[in-house]
Amino acid sequence: MASVMEQIQFLSNLSGFGEQRDLASGSPLPSSIDPTLDSKPHLWAYLVIAPTSAGLIWIFWAYVLKLYLLRRFYEKQGIRFVNKCYAVVGAEMRVSGLQGKNKSHDWLYTERPTDLYGTVRGFSVQLYSTDAALCEELIAKTGRHVDRDTPALxxxxxxxxxxxxxxxxxxxxxxxxxxxxxxxxxxxxxxxxxxxxxxxxxxxxxxxxxxxxxxxxxxxxxxxxxxxxxxxxxxxxxxxxxxxxxxxxxxxxxxxxxxxxxxxxxxxxxxxxxxxxxxxxxxxxxxxxxxxxxxxxxxxxxxxxxxxxxxxxxxxxxxxxxxxxxxxxxxxxxxxxxxxxxxxxxxxxxxxxxxxxxxxxxxxxxxxxxxxxxxxxxxxxxxxxxxxxxxxxxxxxxxxxxxxxxxxxxxxxxSLINNAAVKDFELTHRGRQYNIKSGTRIVTCIHALHQNEESWRSRVDPDMAPLTEFDPNRFLNKTETIVSSYCFMxxxxxxxxxxxxxxxxxxxxxxxxxxxxxxxxxxxxxxxxxxxxxxxxxxxxxxxxxxxxxxxxxxxxxxx
Ligand code: HEM
Structure with missing residues (x-):
């Protein structure tokens, strides 16, 4: 096997940066590669790479554990998580698949079982709000407890x-x-x-x-x-x-x-x-x-x-x-x-x-x-x-x-407003209290909100056509009420x-x-x-x- 020196020499010849000479004197410039080096770099490499990789693996699993515990923390508060939503890749696998079929927006509102519902997205837990009263509460907290945290960055x-x-x-x-x-x-x-x-x-x-x-x-x-x-x-x-x-x-x-x-x-x-x-x-x-x-x-x-x-x-x-x-x-x-x-x-x-x-x-x-x-x-x-x-x-x-x-x-x-909790806070909704941890992503799902019959019937018009129907009549003579409500945003x-x-x-x-x-x-x-x-x-x-x-x-x- 070629020695380390031979390999370095070979690469130097290829790249044209082998021996650099002082243009004035013609004498060789000090090289950044010490020709007396033996196989010690290998040892250094092992000393650096091995602990770094082990550290990264530990950090990764620590994140996975943190995500799992955070998810359990919210589930215990009655927040339902989307099925098959595993730490790191779960929800993403599903969304990417649905996106390819041009369908992900359906997924976001057909699974709307609770006021807040959750997914694990990449390295964070994400809670979706789909109810007008809850959105109103969250908007009142914007800037103090909740602020923008958008992947669009x-x-x-x-x-x-x-x-x-x-x-x-x-x-x-x-x-x-x-x-x-x-x-x-x-x-x-x-x-x-x-x-x-x-x-x-x-x-x-x-x-x-x-x-x-x-x-x-x-x-x-x-x-x-x-x-x-x-x-x-x-x-x-x-x-x-x-x-x-x-x-x-x-x-x-x-x-x-x-x-x-x-x-x-x-x-x-x-x-x-x-x-x-x-x-x-x-x-x-x-x-x-x-x-x-x-x-x-x-x-x-x-x-x-x-x-x-x-x-x-x-x-x-x-x-x-x-x-x-x-x-x-x-x-x-x-x-x-x-x-x-x-x-x-x-x-x-x-x-x-x-x-x-x-x-x-x-x-x-x-x-x-x-x-x-x-x-x-x-x-x-x-x-x-x-x-x-x-x-x-x-x-x-x-x-x-x-x-x-x-x-x-x-x-x-x-269809989504991407925010996150900037500090721990309490959210009270319909007599329930949720404890939200800093760093949790809080996402208003506009699409789901616009399909929430309960919010619309109680806040806008109990007799309107179902929200699954396209019916501009619901806005006639009610534009002000709807636009200022938190049902429509x-x-x-x-x-x-x-x-x-x-x-x-x-x-x-x-x-x-x-x-x-x-x-x-x-x-x-x-x-x-x-x-x-x-x-x-x-x-x-x-x-x-x-x-x-x-x-x-x-x-x-x-x-x-
Ligand atoms: C029908 C057209 C449009 C729709 C549906 C729309 C929708 C939105 C939504 C949902 C947001 C996020 C709001 C939030 O986080 O609460 C937003 C933010 C924003 N939009 Fe629009 N937009 C439209 C047109 C425009 C136009 C024409 C402009 C500029 C010429 C614009 C400039 C912006 C900017 C700068 C922000 C960021 C505001 C901030 O973060 O403080 N949008 N838009």
Whole structure:
């Protein structure tokens, strides 16, 4: 067998770093490898590697034991754990399997036996709340007992780790930053003008028009519209017109428009973090362990550089310029402002796309024809009413609002709010007291909450249609009650609530109104192999449908 020295020599020759010489004198430089070394490194290696490995194994089993004991601790308090949910990999195996079948959201609410129910997720115990009263209690504790703890930090958070959404409420000037971000998005008139123009452009580009005969994939159209609208609103047209060279999935450099590069990197980061081991141990997703992760790191660097350049040339009246100006006055570091703006840009892409898809899907179902005609009539009446400010009129379109809110209830785009206990605390609910340990993840399951009959009947309306039915009637004349209740929270609630709620709803309304007035006669085709139980639209869903613009335009009932 070759000696250690021979092996080192062989490797040195290969790498070209064998003997380094002082360029001036030509004499050999002292080498970091001592040629007199014998087999002692082996001994050192054993002395270091063996105890380290043994230590790691002990730590691993100590974690498993801790998880087991914590689970028993909660079970003794009456919290039921999901079946076959073993420490570390149990629940993840199941969720990853269901995700592949586009089904995990069902799993989250069909097993809803208690007020809180549990899983073991990776290295932590996770308790889900699905009841309005309990959510209200938890939101009152946000910032003091419970705060954000989201795996998203290791997924799209790699793009903007200092964004306020990943940081504790009492640190990093959270409250001031949230106010400046929310204020920066207040200009509804500008938003309306951008979103409507971009909707018209996208519909024209895809030939979505009564009688055009075109068949289009709705996802593609919405990808284009959301990117153009959100990008222009936040950064301005000339800033987002720039192209960036990023690595595609084959590792080839490709020039893409800024918003496409950002959106694709964001989606790739999310799907990469959803792989099995990355779901078991969140931080793994952010390490450069795989080719895919290194590709994403490269793209993140390019995007970071581009956004920093864009901040040097802010465009007037854009969200970026308003937030930057306000944050500069407050002395907030530029990196934090940059991260808040990047997060705000991506937060409004897939969420809005899913909401529009869900709304259109129900609107184009034959059994909702009556609703389609009622909404179209409402939009036409608003257009004909005196006054030019369509954005003001649209904010008072009760039928369109009820339909969109019901779509958000039925299929909220983000179905979980990821928080964790920041200290031990007691939670009292329906006369029971739960003791929660610091570090336990506390997750509001929005989807399950929106399906909780008991909460809705006691807090909203005892006589409403079952929540498994899609029925916008439940919102008509009750919008205020529902939106302020804790039964309905597609945008979260409390100090962490979504700052883009107003802008998001406006964007969806404008798109639906523009789409319907251009294309009232279209049909929807759901792919044959896409069964009903996987046809749902949230940010993890891959479901889709086509829009067919029929050849024979007919006036709808409402226009006669
Ligand atoms: C229909 C569209 C949208 C939905 C359903 C939605 C939903 C949500 C939800 C559920 C949260 C978590 C709230 C919580 O933890 O309590 C959130 C947070 C957030 N959203 Fe949205 N969102 C939408 C659109 C937007 C838009 C358009 C923007 C920005 C332009 C935006 C920016 C943000 C930001 C920055 C946060 C983090 C807030 C924080 O952690 O304090 N969202 N959103």
């Amino acid at each position: 290791f997924s799209f958070g790699r793009l903007s780790p200092y964004a306020l959404t990943f940081l504790p409420i009492d640190k990093w000037r959270f409250r001031e930053r949230k106010v400046t971000l929310t204020r920066g998005m207040k200009d509804n008139r500008r938003l309306y003008e951008i979103v409507e123009r971009q909707a018209e452009l996208a519909l024209a580009r895809f030939r979505v028009k009564n009688g055009s005969g075109a068949t289009i994939n709705i996802r593609e159209l919405l990808n284009s519209w959301t990117r153009e609208s959100s990008g222009e609103f936040i950064w301005g047209r000339s800033n987002i017109n720039r192209h960036l060279e990023v690595l595609d999935t084959d590792g080839q450099l490709k020039a893409l428009p800024f918003m496409t590069a950002l959106n694709q990197t964001f989606t790739d980061l999310r799907f990469y973090a959803s792989r099995f081991w990355n779901r078991v141990c969140f931080p793994l997703a952010s390490l450069p362990l795989t080719k895919e992760s290194r590709r994403l790191d490269y793209n993140i660097k390019i995007l970071t550089k581009a956004t920093e350049d864009m901040m040097k040339t802010p465009e007037d009246q854009t969200v970026a310029s308003l937030v930057q100006e306000a944050n500069d006055e407050l002395g907030i570091p530029i990196g934090m402002t940059r991260d808040d703006l990047v997060t705000a840009t991506i937060a409004g892409l897939d969420t809005i796309k899913s909401t529009v898809m869900g709304t259109l899907f129900h609107l184009l179902e034959p059994e909702n024809e009556v609703w389609k005609n009622r909404i179209l009539k409402e939009i036409n009446d608003l257009k004909a009413a005196p006054g030019d400010d369509m954005f003001v009129k649209l904010s008072h379109a009760p039928i369109l609002s009820a339909f969109i809110l019901e779509a958000l209830r039925y299929e909220p785009p983000g 597609p945008f979260g609630k409390g100090p962490r609530r979504c700052p883009g709620q107003g802008a998001g709803v406006m964007m969806v309304k404008v798109f639906i109104a523009t789409f319907l007035t251009n294309n009232y006669n279209c049909r929807m085709i759901v792919p044959e192999n896409q069964t009903k139980d996987v046809t749902w639209f949230n940010i993890y869903s891959k479901a889709t449908f086509d829009i067919v613009c029929d050849d024979k335009p007919e006036s709808p009932e409402s226009e006669k």
